[in-house]
Amino acid sequence: MTILDDLRGGLVISCQPLPDEPDDPMRDPYVQARVAAAAVRGGAVAIRANGLADIAAIRATVDVPVIGLVKAGSDGVFITPTATHAVDAALAGAHIVAVDATDRPRPDGRSFADTVQAVRECSRALVLADISTEQEAVAAVEAGADAVATTLSGYTPDSPATDGPDLDLLARLTKLLSVPVIAEGRYRDTEQIGEAFAAGAHAVVMGNAVTSPLWITRRLVPATPRATG
Ligand SMILES: CC(=O)N[C@H](C=O)[C@@H](O)[C@H](O)[C@H](O)COP(=O)(O)O
Numbered sequence: 385m386t387i388l389d390d391l392r393g394g395l396v397i398s399c400q401p402l403p404d405e406p407d408d409p410m411r412d413p414y415v416q417a418r419v420a421a422a423a424v425r426g427g428a429v430a431i432r433a434n435g436l437a438d439i440a441a442i443r444a445t446v447d448v449p450v451i452g453l454v455k456a457g458s459d460g461v462f463i464t465p466t467a468t469h470a471v472d473a474a475l476a477g478a479h480i481v482a483v484d485a486t487d488r489p490r491p492d493g494r495s496f497a498d499t500v501q502a503v504r505e506c507s508r509a510l511v512l513a514d515i516s517t518e519q520e521a522v523a524a525v526e527a528g529a530d531a532v533a534t535t536l537s538g539y540t541p542d543s544p545a546t547d548g549p550d551l552d553l554l555a556r557l558t559k560l561l562s563v564p565v566i567a568e569g570r571y572r573d574t575e576q577i578g579e580a581f582a583a584g585a586h587a588v589v590m591g592n593a594v595t596s597p598l599w600i601t602r603r604l605v606p607a608t609p610r611a612t613g
Contacts (some may be wrong), residue, residue, distance in 0.1 A: 386510060387449045387479050388531055391587040393579065394429030396451065396566070398591030399442065403434075403455055408598055413441035419595050420446050432568075432589055436476040443477035451512060452478025457491070463514050466492035468503040474507035482533065485513035485524035486540055497527035504528075512566065516543035521565075523558050532557060533566040533589065550576050551579055558584025562569070569578070 397438045399420045401411040410416065413435075420431045420442045420570045439452040452473040453464045464470050464483040473481045481503050485496045488490040494502075500511045513524030514535035521532045534557070537543040537550035544550065549570045557565045564586035571577060580588045591598040605611050 385479070388510065388586070390449050391430050391564070391566070391583070395427065396430040396568075396587050396589040397423035397428040397594050398430055398432035398568075398589050399423065399438070399453065399595050400434045400591060400597055402592075402596060403458070405598065406475075408596075410596065410598065413437040415446040417441040423594065424448055429587065430480075432482065433589070436472055439473060439476040439478050441493055448480040450477060451480045451482050451516075452476060453482040460488050461486065461490050464499075467494050467499045468492065470499050470503050470511070471506045474503050474509035478509055480510045480512050480530070482514050482535070483563055485506060485515050485527070485529060485532075485610070486517075486520050486521040486536055487542075488525065488540070495527070495545050496524060496529075500528040514568075516540040518553065518556055518560065521561060525561055525563055529563065531566055531586065532562040533568045535568040537569055539569075546570070551576075551583055552561075554580060554585060555583040576580065 388523050399416045401408040416438045424446045430449040431442050433439050434453050434455050443450050454469040454473050456465050461484045470481050470483050503511050510530035513529035513532045515521045516536035536556050537553050538545050554567050567580035567585040568589035570592045577588050
């Protein structure tokens, strides 16, 4: 049994302010912790969170597993890009550390395998590999990832930039891999959640469609006369 068993068959809610919006009013660890608490009350089996302060605040507030990451930079590898970021996320209280495991160069010059090792040496946290292709997923498992997520499909040059989630990659990975595969990236509704589980997902992560009033409002406003007139 690992903490990943707590996620099986459930919905994970990603509580993060918009990365490209420094003035997102939701950018506050207290606010994110309240959003996380509401998500857990609604049935979320785990919370995904970005940044050491948010990870710590959410960990202190909810009693479900916390998947922690540290976003740094915006080009290339930006989700927990270095071993130091990964260790920091684990020490801030993440039960599972989400780390970019794409095949792009990492800013600290270390490999994904090294990063996994660094987390193992400092904590009991598990490592979730955020990938964008089948090849990256296979390599991540060989390098020691405890689970894989489709998080970065659509955000790298080697993956399709679709509006919706990459269910095709998900289905291929669930057949191929021996570790849990988590569906993440542009899941918006119950139909897509059902499709992900039908494709063998261990859990589904939803973010902006649940936790970002800024993102949700911006999607709705264009349908109003005020916006089009
Ligand atoms: C690519 C990238 O940076 N993904 C990040 C991963 O942590 C978040 O910004 C995602 O938006 C979130 O986890 C899932 O949100 P949605 O369900 O809206 O795709």
